[in-house]
Amino acid sequence: xGLRSYIITRILLxxxxxxxxxxxxxxxxxxxxxxxxxxxxxxxxTPEQMETMRRLLGLDKPLWTQYIDYLWGLVDFGYxxxxxxxxxxxxxxxxxxxxxxxxxxxxxxxxxxxxxxxxASVIGILLGVVSSKSYNSILDHLIRxxxxxxxxxxxxxxxxxxxxxxxxxxxxxPTGLRLNPAVDPPASITGxxxxxxxxxxNLFKFFESLKALLLPSLTxxxxxxxxxxxxxxxxxxxxxxxxxxxxxxxxxxxxxxVTYGYALRNAFLPILTMMGLQFxxxxxxxxxxxxxxxxxxxxxxxxxxINFRDYTAIQGAVVMFGLFVxxxxxxVDILYAYFDPRIRL
Amino acid sequence: xxxxxxxxIIVLVLIGIIVSSGTMVYTTTVVGNLSTLTxxxxxxxxxxxxxxxxxxxxxxxxxxxxxxxxxxLAAMEAALAKVTxxxxxxxVGTTDSxxxxxxxxxxxxxxxxxxxxxIAGTLVSVKPGSETGADFVPELAVSWNYSEDLDVWDFNxxxxxxxxxxxxxxxxxxxxxxxxxIALIPSIPEGAPAGLGYDVIIxxxxxxxxxxxxxxxxFPFSPFLGILACRASxxxxxxxxxxxxxxxxxxxxxxxxxxxxxxxxxxxxxxRVAGRxxxxxxxxxxxxxxxxxxxxxxxxxxxxxxxDPSTLRLAVEAGDVDIAFRHISPTDVLDLEGKPNVKVWxxxxxxxxxxxxxxxxxxxxxxxxxxxxxAALDRSTVxxxxxxxxxxxxxSIIPPGMLGHTEAFKKLGxxxxxxxxxxxADAGYNETxxxxxxxxxxxxxxxxxxxxxxxxxKEALEASGVIDVTLKSADWASYKKxxxxxxxxxxxxxxxxxxxxxxxxxxxxxxxxxxxxxYNATQVALYDQARxxxxxxxxxxxxxxxxxxxxxxxxxxxxxxxSAWAVTxxxxxxxxxxxxxxxxxxxxxxxx
Numbered sequence: 001x002g003l004r005s006y007i008i009t010r011i012l013l014x015x016x017x018x019x020x021x022x023x024x025x026x027x028x029x030x031x032x033x034x035x036x037x038x039x040x041x042x043x044x045x046t047p048e049q050m051e052t053m054r055r056l057l058g059l060d061k062p063l064w065t066q067y068i069d070y071l072w073g074l075v076d077f078g079y080x081x082x083x084x085x086x087x088x089x090x091x092x093x094x095x096x097x098x099x100x101x102x103x104x105x106x107x108x109x110x111x112x113x114x115x116x117x118x119x120a121s122v123i124g125i126l127l128g129v130v131s132s133k134s135y136n137s138i139l140d141h142l143i144r145x146x147x148x149x150x151x152x153x154x155x156x157x158x159x160x161x162x163x164x165x166x167x168x169x170x171x172x173x174p175t176g177l178r179l180n181p182a183v184d185p186p187a188s189i190t191g192x193x194x195x196x197x198x199x200x201x202n203l204f205k206f207f208e209s210l211k212a213l214l215l216p217s218l219t220x221x222x223x224x225x226x227x228x229x230x231x232x233x234x235x236x237x238x239x240x241x242x243x244x245x246x247x248x249x250x251x252x253x254x255x256x257x258v259t260y261g262y263a264l265r266n267a268f269l270p271i272l273t274m275m276g277l278q279f280x281x282x283x284x285x286x287x288x289x290x291x292x293x294x295x296x297x298x299x300x301x302x303x304x305x306i307n308f309r310d311y312t313a314i315q316g317a318v319v320m321f322g323l324f325v326x327x328x329x330x331x332v333d334i335l336y337a338y339f340d341p342r343i344r345l
Numbered sequence: 346x347x348x349x350x351x352x353x354i355i356v357l358v359l360i361g362i363i364v365s366s367g368t369m370v371y372t373t374t375v376v377g378n379l380s381t382l383t384x385x386x387x388x389x390x391x392x393x394x395x396x397x398x399x400x401x402x403x404x405x406x407x408x409x410x411x412x413x414x415x416x417x418l419a420a421m422e423a424a425l426a427k428v429t430x431x432x433x434x435x436x437v438g439t440t441d442s443x444x445x446x447x448x449x450x451x452x453x454x455x456x457x458x459x460x461x462x463x464i465a466g467t468l469v470s471v472k473p474g475s476e477t478g479a480d481f482v483p484e485l486a487v488s489w490n491y492s493e494d495l496d497v498w499d500f501n502x503x504x505x506x507x508x509x510x511x512x513x514x515x516x517x518x519x520x521x522x523x524x525x526x527i528a529l530i531p532s533i534p535e536g537a538p539a540g541l542g543y544d545v546i547i548x549x550x551x552x553x554x555x556x557x558x559x560x561x562x563x564f565p566f567s568p569f570l571g572i573l574a575c576r577a578s579x580x581x582x583x584x585x586x587x588x589x590x591x592x593x594x595x596x597x598x599x600x601x602x603x604x605x606x607x608x609x610x611x612x613x614x615x616x617r618v619a620g621r622x623x624x625x626x627x628x629x630x631x632x633x634x635x636x637x638x639x640x641x642x643x644x645x646x647x648x649x650x651x652x653d654p655s656t657l658r659l660a661v662e663a664g665d666v667d668i669a670f671r672h673i674s675p676t677d678v679l680d681l682e683g684k685p686n687v688k689v690w691x692x693x694x695x696x697x698x699x700x701x702x703x704x705x706x707x708x709x710x711x712x713x714x715x716x717x718x719x720a721a722l723d724r725s726t727v728x729x730x731x732x733x734x735x736x737x738x739x740x741s742i743i744p745p746g747m748l749g750h751t752e753a754f755k756k757l758g759x760x761x762x763x764x765x766x767x768x769x770a771d772a773g774y775n776e777t778x779x780x781x782x783x784x785x786x787x788x789x790x791x792x793x794x795x796x797x798x799x800x801x802x803k804e805a806l807e808a809s810g811v812i813d814v815t816l817k818s819a820d821w822a823s824y825k826k827x828x829x830x831x832x833x834x835x836x837x838x839x840x841x842x843x844x845x846x847x848x849x850x851x852x853x854x855x856x857x858x859x860x861x862x863x864y865n866a867t868q869v870a871l872y873d874q875a876r877x878x879x880x881x882x883x884x885x886x887x888x889x890x891x892x893x894x895x896x897x898x899x900x901x902x903x904x905x906x907x908s909a910w911a912v913t914x915x916x917x918x919x920x921x922x923x924x925x926x927x928x929x930x931x932x933x934x935x936x937x
Contacts (some may be wrong), residue, residue, distance in 0.1 A: 033823035034823045034826050035825070036822075039822055041534075044856065044858040045535075049535070050534075096594065101619045102619065108618065160655065167660075168663045171663060174663075174665055175660045175663050176652075178623070181436070181624050181647045181648075182436075291653050292653060294651040296621065296623045296650075298619070300619070300652055301619035305620075307822070
C-alpha cells in the first residue's frame with residue numbers, strides 16, 4: 001500500500017470511529033441518572049414548568065429523533081461556513097452554542113498543551129538520554145528518581161507548591177488565570193495570547209501572557225516529563241546495545257554523534273507515539289491543571305457540563321475530543337509510516 | 346566525552362531556566378516602566394498643549410473666564426483629593442460565575458443576582474447592615490403605602506432618574522418591567538419570576554400617574570416589599586427589553602442585559618469562555634440617581650474568576666485580588682484570620698440545611714420514628730468539627746435574626762438518646778431490632794461538607810444503640826432525580842432565600858417539591874394568616890405555632906445555619922455582610 005492510500009484509508013476510518021463514539025456518548029448520557037430538566041430548577045418547579053422546559057430543550061422528542069437531529073446538525077455545512085465551527089447544538093444549561101463554547105475554550109487549552117509539551121519533551125528526552133548514557137551511575141539514579149517523583153506527584157500539589165513559592169512568597173508570577181484582567185487580551189488571530197500579542201507587536205501583553213502561562217505549563221510539563229524520561233531512557237538503553245551503535249563506535253565516530261545522531265533517532269519512534277497521544281489527550285483539556293490555575297480551557301468545561309448533565313455540550317466536547325485524538329493519531333501514524341516503511345507493508 | 350556533553354546539557358538547561366526567568370522578570374519590569382513612562386510623556390505632552398492653548402487664550406481673557414477657571418480648578422482639586430483617598434479599581438476574586446444571563450426575567454443564581462444588584466435598580470432595597478432583613482429603604486420608589494387588607498400597594502417613584510439613552514424613568518417602566526416578567530414566565534419556566542410566583546402573587550400593575558404605580562395583588566401579602574427588593578424585580582429599559590424572550594449574552598455590554606445604567610455601576614465588559622465568566626468589569630454609572638451622594642465609592646470593579654477555593658485563597662494572600670468573596674473554605678478562612686496582609690470579615694448567614702424524611706412509607710411514615718431520629722442528631726458537633734465553628738446549630742427552619750425565629754427543636758435536644766430509645770421502643774425498635782435506614786447526601790459539592798456532616802450524624806445516631814444508618818450519596822443531578830422519585834429514606838437538603846422574610850422559609854416544612862409527602866392544613870393556614878398581616882407580634886406568634894407543629898411532626902428537621910465571610914486587603918472598608926447575603930460593591934472602597 002502506498003503512503004497516499006494508507007493516509008486515505010486512515011482518514012476514512014475516522015468516520016465510523018467518530019460515529020461509534022458519538023452514538024455511545026449519546027446513549028450513555030441518557031442512561032446516566034439525573035435529569036437535565038430538573039437541574040434548571042434549583043428550587044421548586046411545577047410539573048407544567050418541568051414539561052415546558054423539557055419541550056424547550058427538545059427532550060420531549062423520541063430518542064431516535066434527537067439522535068438524527070444531532071447528526072444532521074453535524075453535517076450542516078451552511079452553519080459551519082457561517083460560524084466557523086460545526087453545529088453541535090445549544091447547551092442545555094446556558095443555551096449558548098456548544099460549538100462556540102468549545103472553540104472559545106480551545107485556544108487556552110491548545111496554548112497550555114503546546115507549552116507543556118515543549119517543556120515536557122525538552123526535559124524528558126534530554127534527561128532520559130543523559131540517564132541512559134550514565135547507566136547505573138549516581139546521575140542515572142538521580143534522574144530516575146526525579147522521573148519517578150514527577151510521575152507520581154499529584155499535579156495539583158506541584159501546582160500549589162509553585163503558586164505558593166512564585167505567587168504568594170516571591171510574588172513574581174500570578175497564582176492563576178490566563179491574563180491579568182487589568183490587561184486587555186490581544187486581538188484574537190490565533191487565539192493563543194502569546195502568539196497574538198507578538199503579532200500585535202505588544203511586548204507587554206506578550207510577557208503578561210507568558211507570566212500567566214509559565215506556572216501551569218511548567219507544572220504540567222514537569223509532571224509529563226517523568227513519563228518521557230522513563231520512555232526515553234528505556235528506549236535509548238535498548239538502542240545503545242544494538243550492533244549498529246557498536247559498529248558506529250568502532251568506526252571511530254564521536255560518542256556524541258553516535259548518541260544523538262544515530263541512537264536517539266532510532267529510539268525516537270516510540271517516544272514520538274507517546275508524545276502524539278499525550279498531546280491529543282492534553283487537547284481534551286488538562287482538568288486538574290486547569291482547575292488549579294483557573295485556566296479557562298476545555299478540561300474545566302467538560303467537568304462543568306457533566307455536572308449539569310448538559311447532553312449536547314458533552315456530546316459536542318466528546319466529538320471534538322475524538323476528532324483531536326483521531327487527527328493526532330493520524331499524523332503520528334503517517335509520520336511513523338514515513339519513518340518506518342515496514343508499517344505500510 | 347559524552348559524559349561531558351551530558352553534563353554540559355544539564356548545566357545549559359539549568360542556566361537557560363535561570364537566565365530566561367531572570368530576563369523575563371527584568372524585561373517585564375522594564376516594559377512596565379516603559380509603558381508608564383510613555384503614558385507620563387503622553388500626559389505631559391497633553392498638558393503642554395493645554396498650557397499653550399491657555400496661554401493663547403490669555404489674550405482674550407475676561408473676568409467670567411477667570412471665575413470659570415477658578416471653579417474648574419476647585420473641582421479638579423476636589424476630584425484629586427478623592428482620587429488620593431480611594432483607589433479607583435477594586436479587584437474581586439470569586440469562584441462564582443453567572444449561570445445563564447443578566448436578564449431579571451431569567452437570572453436566578455446568586456452571582457447573576459449579585460451583578461444585577463450592582464447595575465440594576467429596584468423600587469426598594471434592604472438597608473445595608475440590617476439585622477432582620479425587614480428594614481426597607483427607598484431606591485427607585487421614594488415612598489409607599491398599602492391597603493388594610495394588604496392586597497393593594499402604591500408606590501411614589503423617584504423623579505429625575507434617567508436611563509443611559511436619556512429616557513426618563515417613570516411609572517410606565519415599572520408596569521412594563523413586571524408585565525414583561527410575568528409574560529415571559531411560560532417561555533422561561535426556570536426564571537426567578539416563575540420560581541417566586543410573580544404570576545400567582547401579582548394580579549396587575551397599574552400606572553396611577555407619571556410617578557405613581559399600583560400593584561393589585563391576588564391575595565394579602567405582607568412580604569411584598571421583600572419581593573420588590575429582589576433582583577427579579579429590577580426595572581428594565583423597554584427600549585432594550587422586548588416583551589419577547591431575548592437571548593442576552595456576554596459581549597457587547599448593551600446587548601448583555603436590559604437593565605444597564607440604572608444602578609450605581611454599569612456593565613462595561615462581560616466575557617465568557619465555555620459557559621463560564623472569565624471577565625466582568627463594572628464602571629461607575631454617570632447617570633446613577635445617587636451619584637451626588639458620592640456613590641459608588643470606587644470607580645471600577647473588576648471580577649477575577651477562580652475555579653478552586655484554594656486558588657482563590659492564594660490569590661488574596663498574594664495580593665492578586667483586593668476582595669475574595671465566595672468561596673473560601675472554612676479551614677482557609679480560619680488560617681487567614683491571623684495574617685497581617687489580609688482582613689477577614691464575618692457576617693450573618695442565611696443558608697440553612699435540613700434533614701428530610703420520606704413520610705409515605707416505613708419507617709418514616711411513623712411520626713415517633715421521625716422524632717426519635719431528630720432527637721438523636723448532634724448539631725453542635727457538626728458545627729464545631731465539620732464547620733470549625735463557622736456555622737450555628739439551627740432549631741427552627743427560620744434562621745436567627747429573622748422575624749419568627751424560635752428555638753423550637755431544642756425541645757427534642759441534641760443526642761437525646763433517652764427520648765430516642767423511648768420513642769423507638771414504642772415503635773418496636775430496640776438493640777436487637779435496630780431501626781435501619783439510608784441517610785443520603787449530595788456528593789458533587791453542591792452543598793458544603795456533606796459527606797463529613799453525614800459521618801458525624803451517622804455516628805451520633807448509632808451511638809443511641811438502637812439505630813443503624815447506611816450512608817449513601819449521589820451527585821447533584823442524580824440526587825435531585827432520587828428526590829423526585831422519592832427513593833431516599835432520609836436526605837439532607839439546603840435552602841438559600843430569595844427574599845429575606847420568614848415567608849420564604851416556613852413553607853419548607855411541607856413544600857411539595859421536597860417530596861417528603863407531608864402536608865399539614867393547620868400549618869398552611871397559619872402560614873397564610875402570617876402572610877396576610879404586617880403585625881409583627883402576630884406574625885411571630887404564628888410562625889412559632891408553625892414551628893411547634895413541626896417539632897411534633899418532624900417531617901423536616903433544621904440542622905444548621907451558615908455564617909458568611911469575606912477576605913480582603915487590610916485597607917478595604919465598607920463591607921456589609923448582613924442577613925441579605927448581598928455584597929454591595931458600590932459601598933466598598935480602599936483607603937481611609
